[in-house]
Amino acid sequence: MQKxxxxxxxLYEAIKxxxxxxxxxxxxxxxxxxxxxxxxxxLFKVSRMTVNRAIRELSVEGRVVRVAGVGSFVATPAQAHxxxxxxxxxxxxxxxxxxxxxxxxxxxxxxxxxxxRTFDLPPGRSMFHSVIVHAENSLPVQLExxxxxxxxxxxxxxxxxxxxxxxxxxxxVAPIQEVEHVVHAVIPPPRVRRLLKMPVGEPCLVLxxxxxxxxxxxxxxxxxxxxxxxxLGGRFAPMAPSRGQLRLVGGTxxxxxxx
Amino acid sequence: MQKxxxxxxxLYEAIKxxxxxxxxxxxxxxxxxxxxxxxxxxLFKVSRMTVNRAIRELSVEGRVVRVAGVGSFVATPAQAHxxxxxxxxxxxxxxxxxxxxxxxxxxxxxxxxxxxRTFDLPPGRSMFHSVIVHAENSLPVQLExxxxxxxxxxxxxxxxxxxxxxxxxxxxVAPIQEVEHVVHAVIPPPRVRRLLKMPVGEPCLVLxxxxxxxxxxxxxxxxxxxxxxxxLGGRFAPMAPSRGQLRLVGGTxxxxxxx
DNA sequence: TATACAGACCTGTATATACATGCTACCATG
DNA sequence: CATGGTAGCATGTATATACAGGTCTGTATA
Numbered sequence: 001m002q003k004x005x006x007x008x009x010x011l012y013e014a015i016k017x018x019x020x021x022x023x024x025x026x027x028x029x030x031x032x033x034x035x036x037x038x039x040x041x042x043l044f045k046v047s048r049m050t051v052n053r054a055i056r057e058l059s060v061e062g063r064v065v066r067v068a069g070v071g072s073f074v075a076t077p078a079q080a081h082x083x084x085x086x087x088x089x090x091x092x093x094x095x096x097x098x099x100x101x102x103x104x105x106x107x108x109x110x111x112x113x114x115x116x117r118t119f120d121l122p123p124g125r126s127m128f129h130s131v132i133v134h135a136e137n138s139l140p141v142q143l144e145x146x147x148x149x150x151x152x153x154x155x156x157x158x159x160x161x162x163x164x165x166x167x168x169x170x171x172x173v174a175p176i177q178e179v180e181h182v183v184h185a186v187i188p189p190p191r192v193r194r195l196l197k198m199p200v201g202e203p204c205l206v207l208x209x210x211x212x213x214x215x216x217x218x219x220x221x222x223x224x225x226x227x228x229x230x231x232l233g234g235r236f237a238p239m240a241p242s243r244g245q246l247r248l249v250g251g252t253x254x255x256x257x258x259x
Numbered sequence: 260m261q262k263x264x265x266x267x268x269x270l271y272e273a274i275k276x277x278x279x280x281x282x283x284x285x286x287x288x289x290x291x292x293x294x295x296x297x298x299x300x301x302l303f304k305v306s307r308m309t310v311n312r313a314i315r316e317l318s319v320e321g322r323v324v325r326v327a328g329v330g331s332f333v334a335t336p337a338q339a340h341x342x343x344x345x346x347x348x349x350x351x352x353x354x355x356x357x358x359x360x361x362x363x364x365x366x367x368x369x370x371x372x373x374x375x376r377t378f379d380l381p382p383g384r385s386m387f388h389s390v391i392v393h394a395e396n397s398l399p400v401q402l403e404x405x406x407x408x409x410x411x412x413x414x415x416x417x418x419x420x421x422x423x424x425x426x427x428x429x430x431x432v433a434p435i436q437e438v439e440h441v442v443h444a445v446i447p448p449p450r451v452r453r454l455l456k457m458p459v460g461e462p463c464l465v466l467x468x469x470x471x472x473x474x475x476x477x478x479x480x481x482x483x484x485x486x487x488x489x490x491l492g493g494r495f496a497p498m499a500p501s502r503g504q505l506r507l508v509g510g511t512x513x514x515x516x517x518x
Numbered sequence: 519t520a521t522a523c524a525g526a527c528c529t530g531t532a533t534a535t536a537c538a539t540g541c542t543a544c545c546a547t548g
Numbered sequence: 549c550a551t552g553g554t555a556g557c558a559t560g561t562a563t564a565t566a567c568a569g570g571t572c573t574g575t576a577t578a
C-alpha cells in the first residue's frame with residue numbers, strides 16, 4: 001500500500017530511532033518495558049508488521065530484549081554494550097589462548113603543552129599513564145602504553161588490570177563515541193623490545209588509538225605488537241615490500257553505526 | 260494464516276538453512292547469484308515476505324549480499340581482508356572474482372594551500388585527481404578517490420586504469436618507501452553512497468592512505484568500502500552503538516615489515 | 519483454600535497484496 | 549551506429565489479516 005513515508009528513511013527506521021531516543025534520553029530506563037507493538041502501531045499509525053520489524057531489529061542489535069507473551073524491554077547497558085574495541089584479552093581468549101597481563105607502570109604524569117592541547121585540558125593538570133604488557137600463553141604479544149583523561153576515569157590509578165583490561169574499563173564508564181586508529185611500523189625502542197622479548201631488528205606494528213567518549217578525548221593508546229608474533233593467519237603469501245613499506249595483512253573489520 | 264510448518268522450526272529458518280547448505284556444500288559458489296525471492300517462493304511454496312525475511316537475515320549475517328534490482332549473491336568467505344598495499348584488483352582475483360573498474364573522474368585540480376603543504380609543492384601548481392569505482396563481479400566494493408603528485412607520475416592523466424590500477428602504476432614508477440593508513444568509518448556522503456550502490460544509512464569503512472616514494476608524498480587516497488559488502492565477521496552480533504559511535508568489531512590484524 | 523480456566527494481551531510466524539525503485543537487456547528511432 | 553525508451557525482473561517497504569502460542573490475572577469451581 002505504501003501510503004506514507006515517501007521520505008528516504010523507512011518507517012521502521014523511524015520507529016527504531018524513536019525507541020532509541022527514548023532509551024538514550026532515559027525516558028525509557030534499563031529493564032523497563034517499551035510500548036507494545038500494538039501501542040506503537042497506534043502511535044505511528046502503521047501496521048503491526050512494520051513495528052514488528054523495527055523492534056525485531058532492535059532486538060537483534062541488542063538494544064531490547066523481547067519476551068513472547070510479555071513484552072519488550074530495554075536491554076541492560078551490559079547487554080547493549082558488550083563494548084569492545086575488541087580488546088586484546090578477548091582476542092586471545094577467542095583463539096583459545098590464555099591471557100594475562102603485567103602492569104609495568106601506573107602513574108600520574110604532568111601534562112605537556114602538546115598533550116594538554118590534545119586532551120583539551122588546562123596545562124596545569126596531569127593525566128594518567130599506564131604501561132601494560134599483555135601475554136598470550138606467557139608470550140608477550142602487546143605492549144599497551146596508555147594515557148587516560150582523568151576527567152573520564154578519575155579512579156584509573158586504583159583499578160585492577162589483572163581481571164579487566166583498560167579498554168573494558170573505558171567502555172564501561174561511558175559509551176564510546178568514536179575510535180580512530182593509525183597504523184604504522186617501527187623498529188621498537190629498546191625498552192619496548194625488551195618488554196616484548198623481541199630480537200633486535202625485528203619491527204613492531206604500532207597501533208595508535210584515540211578513544212572519544214562524552215564528547216571529549218578519553219584516552220590515547222599506543223599498542224606495540226611484535227611483527228612476527230602478532231596474529232597472522234599464516235596463509236598470506238609474503239610479498240616483497242619496498243623499503244620502509246608497511247603491510248596490512250589481516251585487514252580491519254569495522255562496523256560503524258550512527259543514529 | 261499459518262497454513263504450514265507446525266514444526267518447531269519456522270519456515271524462514273528452513274529457507275535460510277537450505278541456502279546455507281547450498282553455500283557450504285559449494286553448490287552455490289562465492290559470488291554466485293542465489294535464487295531470487297520469487298524462485299524461492301515457488302520452490303518452497305511460501306509467500307515472498309517469508310523468503311524476504313530469510314534472505315534479509317542471511318544478509319545481516321554476512322552470508323549473502325543483496326543488490327536491489329539485481330539479485331542476492333553469495334558473500335565471499337571474506338577471511339581477513341588483506342588491505343595492504345596489494346591493490347584491490349589482486350584481492351578480488353585472489354578470491355576468484357572478476358574485477359573491473361570504472362573511472363568516474365580524472366582531472367587536474369588546483370592545489371589548495373593545505374594540500375600544497377601536505378604534498379610539499381609550490382602553491383601555484385596543481386595535482387591530479389581521480390575517482391574510480393572498483394567492482395567485484397559487478398558489485399561495487401571500493402571507491403578510490405586519489406590525489407597524485409604530478410612530480411611522481413607526470414603522465415597520470417593519460418593512463419589506462421582499466422587494465423592496471425593506480426596502485427600498480429604508483430608502485431612501478433618508483434619504489435614505495437612508506438605507506439601510512441588511517442582507518443575509520445563514516446556514513447558516506449550521498450555521492451559515494453550512490454556510486455557504491457549502498458542503501459541509505461549503511462556505513463562505509465574508509466581507509467586513508469598516504470604513499471611516499473622518492474622521499475616525497477606521491478599520492479594520497481581515500482578508499483571507501485561498503486560496510487555490508489566488506490565482510491564483517493558474520494557471527495558478531497550487530498551491536499547498537501550510541502549516537503555517533505563507532506565500533507570496531509573485528510579488531511585490527513596487521514603485520515608490518517620494513518627493510 | 520487450592521485449582522482450573524477463560525480472557526486479555528503480548529510476541530512469533532505466515533500470507534496475499536501493493537507500490538516503489540534499481541538495474542538490465544533489448545528494441546526502435548534517429 | 550549510437551541513443552534513448554521501455555518492459556521485465558529483482559529487491560525494498562508497507563499494509564491488513566490471520567492464527568499460534570506464551571504469560572498473566574481474575575474469576576469460577578472443586
